[in-house]
Amino acid sequence: MKKALLILSVLFITMSYGQEVKQVPQINVSGEGKVKVAPDEATIAVTVETKGTDAKNVKKQNDEKIEAVIKFIKKMNLAPSDFKTQRVSLNPQYDYEKKKHNYNATQTIEILLKDLSKYDELMGGLVDAGINRIDNVTFQSSKMVQYESEARKLAMKEAKVKAEDYVSVLGQKVGRAMTISDNSQTNYPQPRYASMKLMESSDMSAPRETLAVGEINITANVTVSFILE
CATH class of the missing domain: 3.30.70.2970 (Protein of unknown function (DUF541), domain 2)
Structure with missing residues (x-):
């Protein structure tokens, strides 16, 4: 009998807890931040x-x-x-x-x-x-940490702007962030050799140009869940 009463008590507490849980309205959005820099x-x-x-x-x-x-x-x-x-x-x-x-x-x-x-x-x-x-x-770049930080901030700003755009027609406001996921990757440019340009050059004393380093695209991608107020 005591065992049955214990089981019923646990079930009652579980049911009561489940009834008290409320769904928090929120919105999930992604944001991207890009910083382009010349490698050094x-x-x-x-x-x-x-x-x-x-x-x-x-x-x-x-x-x-x-x-x-x-x-x-x-x-x-x-x-x-x-x-x-x-x-x-x-x-x-x-x-x-x-x-x-x-x-x-x-x-x-x-x-x-x-x-x-x-x-x-x-x-x-x-x-x-x-x-x-x-x-x-x-x-x-020797300043990768600085540029990666800038890209992350830009990604978060874009995510918030997106969320505000979506809820602006609903009469709601974007509240605090619930979760933030970082999905960032950095791509480094590889060398390209200007061999054709060297072959076509008639001035052999001109400085050699064997490299086109391009730019580094430092990109941060985030997914953010905001509470709606």
């Missing part, structure tokens, strides 16, 4: 790759080239914290036709270039020093 930095990943039939000799050749590359980077007066070895590998590769092993050694260096006016000089010197593979060049 580049992260460059370059690799020295050597191949041969003797593992020890292949590794030695690779190390010698990397040593020359690092010496050149230091001559460019880059801070020690702005370049680092990212990856080192020595892998056997079996040649089924000749039935013997070859070896492939690679070392990758990542460089943070804070002065884009030195890009051509740096890349040319790296190739001369022994680099034979450019893996990636990513452009960025």
